[in-house]
Amino acid sequence: MPVERNPLYNNEKKDPNEKQKISNILKKKMDDFFSSIQEMISNQYKNEILRYIKPFLESKKIDETEALNKLSDFNDIIGVKFYKDLLTEYFKENSGFTQNPRKLDINDYYDIEHLRYLPYVDCYVTESFFGGIASKISEKYNTKVFKSKNLIELRSYLESVIS
DSSP: OOOOOOGGGOOSOSOTTHHHHHHHHHHHHHHHHHHHHHHHHHHHHHHHHHHHHHHHHHHTTOOHHHHHHHSOOGGGSHHHHHHHHHHHHHHHHTSTTSSSOOOOOTTHHHHHHHHTTGGGOSEEEEOHHHHHHHHHHHGGGTOEEEETTOHHHHHHHHHHHHO
């Protein structure tokens, strides 16, 4: 039985626009997926904030819905944007979006949890795979990313910051 190949990387010349069409379909599906993740994370933030401010709201007789409407847009919270960017890059690297996708690893969960500090630090050290992902999203947060293989660069950076 012949093995089916990913149509994005098929070398046969059937339809010159086929790769673009498939790429557009995949992009749309990814956008929908990450919009739902963004909404889920946004709702999680709303619930966390409500948990902390609920006693205050009750004491002042303020309606929860009214209070939430007055808070800023939860999609603009740095954590929501960051997780969306992080998960987008992670799934791009672990799916058919690259020619040689990396296999999912159970330890990736811990690396992703570690990466959540990236928007809040000046420099960040990680291993190779996540270093690539972190580098793609770190510019938005003015964070310098160093891969653990290259600690000499980290040392130079730290020395320059200290002096």
